[in-house]
Amino acid sequence: MKNSPKTAKGLSATALILLFILIAVFLTYMIPAGEFAPGFGEPLSVDSFVWTERRPVSLFAIPELIVQSFLENATVIFTFFFVGGSVGIMVQTGAMQKLVSWLLKKAKGRHFLIIAGFTCIFTFLSLNIAARYLVSFVPFMIAFFVTLGYDAITGLAVVLLGSAMSYCTSPTGLMTLTAQSYVDLPPLSGAGFRWVCLLVLLALTVGYIYIYAEKVRKKKIGGCPPPKKLPKLDESGEGTSWRDGMIIGIYLVTIGFCVYYGSQGSLSAMRMSALFMVSAVAIALVDKTSPNDVVDLYIQSAGRFFAPAMIVGFAGTIALVWESGGIVDTIVYGLTLSLQRFPNAVKAPAMFVIQSLINCAIVPGAGQAAVTMPLFGPAAELAGIPLQSAVLSFNFGDGIGDFVLPYSSVLVSYLAVGGVSFRAWWKFIWKLLVCWIFAASVLMYVSTIVWK
Secondary structure, X not given: OOOOOEEEOOEEHXXXXXXXXXXXXXXXXXXXXXXXXXXXXXXXOHHHEEEOOOOOOOHHHHHHHHXXXXXXXXXXXXXXXXXXXXXXXXXXXXXXXXXXXXXXXXOOOOHHHHHHHHHHHHHHHOOOOOHHHHHHHHHHHHHHHHHOOOOHHXXXXXXXXXXXXXXXXXXXXXXXXHHHHHOOOOXXXXXHHHHHHHHHHHHHHHHHHHHHHHHHHOOOOOOOOOOOOOOOOOOOXXXXXXXXXXXXXXXXXXXXXXXXXXHOOOOOHHHHHHHHHHXXXXXXXXXXXXXXXXXXXXXXXXXXXXXXXXXXXXXXXHHHHHHHHOOHHHHHHHXXXXXXXXXXXXXXXXXXXXXXXXXXXXXOHHHXXXXXXXXXXXXXXXXXXXHHHHHHHHHHHHXXXXXXXXXXXXXXXXXXXXXXXXXXXXXXXXXXXXXXXXXXXXXXXXXHHHOO
């Protein structure tokens, strides 16, 4: 697997991120600087916005901002290495390959159930585990679906879009908890309707993936070829042994602990890294791998995740450029003012669209919640929109963009591991994106009735 697969014609994933960094720098020269400066003890509001002196970012400042981004995202970056090393130990044992081969035998004639089942599994896992940490499953899923006659995008989409569904609605997720804290709503309240939203978007997504995948399998459209290096599936027909069962069991227990800690809101990158380190040691003991081989395998496997880990650091630079140029609050201020021009009947869907546009400038969810929720909360109350709907607009706006923006660290990390170009991904995803936007707008309107 190449460390930097092509994401657009002639551009690697990292090169594309660097291009967007340069675009961000250019915007600091074009957009006036400003900030929200409320008085002591006063809430953030549109009236507290003030213009400030322009401070465009120099090209010479980019290297320092890149280093700063890497330092701020160090825990996420190193988690890729720890998780990747653990997965590499498990791959070496051959247990997962035998499990996937067994599933292939059971999959004949049940293609829809296989696609729907795996998509739902990754939706469940990502309820409390960040989507970026599920990227290690991508090579297995691509190998699995390619063997069934599908292409690389099918395997990638099952993992990535399955994760997207729980992230976009977040019935039990940290982002909902964070957003609700800014508008004084009970933690994770309103979960009932969020589950409805999850099921609607999940059904839409599963149907879309299946229709695309069947067109590829029946040769009606050309599929996306898989990367050259994929896990080789076991073809001996022997099935899994007790040793393989124990290895898979250890890995599932590790995932189970991640889900548990995530449901308690205490799954930090540090804790996840520690869990996967322990699982790697346990798997090595069961497989009777020598200490020297364990260390070598761990280092080699972690190295395969170098590209997605580095992409996280480079992608974070874009937000730092806009912050240094003082244009983030200006963008939010302009979009918030535009919300006031919409009729009250369509303000809820408009709020979702505006949140999506803001997500283009502030990709990290926690940062976006901190900036937008104190503004959108009062705006929603003035328009007679329930506060829960304002939080849902944040979930939709923050979630959907992370899986379509070419400088989203989550998306580009998956594309890097899956060896899929951004051009191929966009060709696949744009119609589903239109469906998502329409469905989310309708759900936003319905939410104002449900939560009235």
